[in-house]
Amino acid sequence: MKERFEKIYHEHVGAVFRFTLHCVGRKEIAEEITSEAFLALLRNLESIHEAQLPGWLITVARNRARDYWRRQETERKYLEAIKDPPVVGSDHNRDWLIAEPGLKPIHRVCLTLRYVEGLTRTEIAEALGISEVQVKGHLQYGLQLMRKTVSGAMQK
C-alpha cells in the first residue's frame, strides 16, 4: 500500500498542485490544499481505483478550494460591490490591453496583477508559478511596449 500511494503521489502531485494553484491563486494555500487532497486519498486508498485518478483528487481539491473562498471575507464583499460590466464604448487603454498583438498572455496578466491590482513581484511569482526575475522581465517588456504604442498613439 505504501508503494502504491507513493507511486500515485509522484504521478499526480504536479497536476493536482497546478490545478489547486489555479483555484486559489496563492502558493502556500495551494500546497496546503494539495496535501489535504492526498491525505484524503490516504484515508480512502483501499476503496479508490486508479482509473478514478486524478479526477478524484481534483474533486477533493476543488471542494477544499470552495471552502477556502467561503472563508475569504474580502472576496465575499466583491459580491456586494460588483458593478455592471463597463459600458461598451471606446476606451483606448482597455482596448490596447485586450488587442495589442505584441502582448503575450503572461505579459498581460503580469501587468494587470501589478499595476491594476497592486500585487508585489513576489505575490505575482507565487500566483503564476514563475520566478520573480521572470516577473520583472515581463513587466519591463509590457511597460516598454505600452510606452511605445499607447503613448505614441496618443500623441498622434
Next chain:
Amino acid sequence: MRIQVDDLEPFEKELLAEARAQLASLRETRSGCPTVRLIRAAQAGALSEDLQSVVVAHIGACRLCQRIQADLEILQTSPDFELPDVDRILARLPRNNREKKKKAAWLLSLKTAFVAAGLVLCGILIWQFRKPPSPGAPSLPVASIQKIPPASGPSSVLELQKPEVKFTLAVLTWRGTDNRRDEFLKEIAPALDAYRADKFAEAAAQLSALSSKYTDSVEVWFYLGVSRLFLSDHAGARDALEKAARLQDKSFAADISWYLGLAYHYSHRTREAHALFSKLCGEDGEYAARGCAAAKELSSALKLPR
C-alpha cells in the same frame, strides 16, 4: 487597489513616468471587474455557487475579463511553471490532522518555514512507523521522505537563474596590436550593464544590435539568449544560444548547454533538453550536479528509468 509609490522599482518609475495616465485609466476601467484570482477560481469551478454565478456572468459581458480568462487558460499549461518541492507537500500530510500551526515571528521566509517543518515531520513520521498500530485503527501508511530540501536554493532545479557576466578566454587573453578588443568591450558594456541591472528588454535590444557586427562573439549570443529567456521569448533564446553553441568556445560550453537546455525545456522540447542535461551530468564542473538533477526530473516526463 493602488500600489504604493515606494513599492516601485527604479525601472518601473522610469517607464511609468510616461504611462501613468494609461494605467490610471486601466485601473478605473477594471474597478468593477473581478480580480485575476477570482477569474481563475471561477474558471476552475472553485467558487461558491452565488459567487461563481456572479463572476461568470460578469466575464460573459466583459471583453477584458474574457481576454484575461483566455490568457489564464494558456498560462495554466505554461512550461515556465515551477512545480513545488513535492517532498515539502508530502511532509505536510500528518499536520493536517493536528491544529493549525502558528507562524513563529522569527521565520523570515516561507521556504525556511517549510524546511524546518519538514525536518520535524520527518522525525515524527519515522516515530509513527516504529510505533505498533493500535488494534482496530487504520494505520497511517508511511510515505518515506526521500529528500530534505536545502535551507536555501531554488525550489526546482529548472528554475531560471541569472548567470553572472564573464568573458571568454579569447577576449581576456587578446594579444593583438589593434584596439579591436577594447572597442568590443566598450560597445558591449552598456548592454551588459543593462543585463546586470535585470533590464532584460534593454539588454536584448542592444545585444541584438551588436550581433550583426560581432557575429562570432560568444558573449553577445549567450547573454542575448539568456536575456530572451527572462523575457519568455523562448524561440529567440533558442536561436541565440544555438548560435553561441556553434562557436564552440570551451569557457562558455557548459553555460551554453545549461541555458540552451532550459530553452528547450520551456519550449516543450523535452528530449533535446534531457540530452543536454545528461551530457552535463557526465562532465565535471559547476553544472554537473544541476545537469544530473535536471535530467532526472525530465526522465519521468519521458518515462525513462531514473
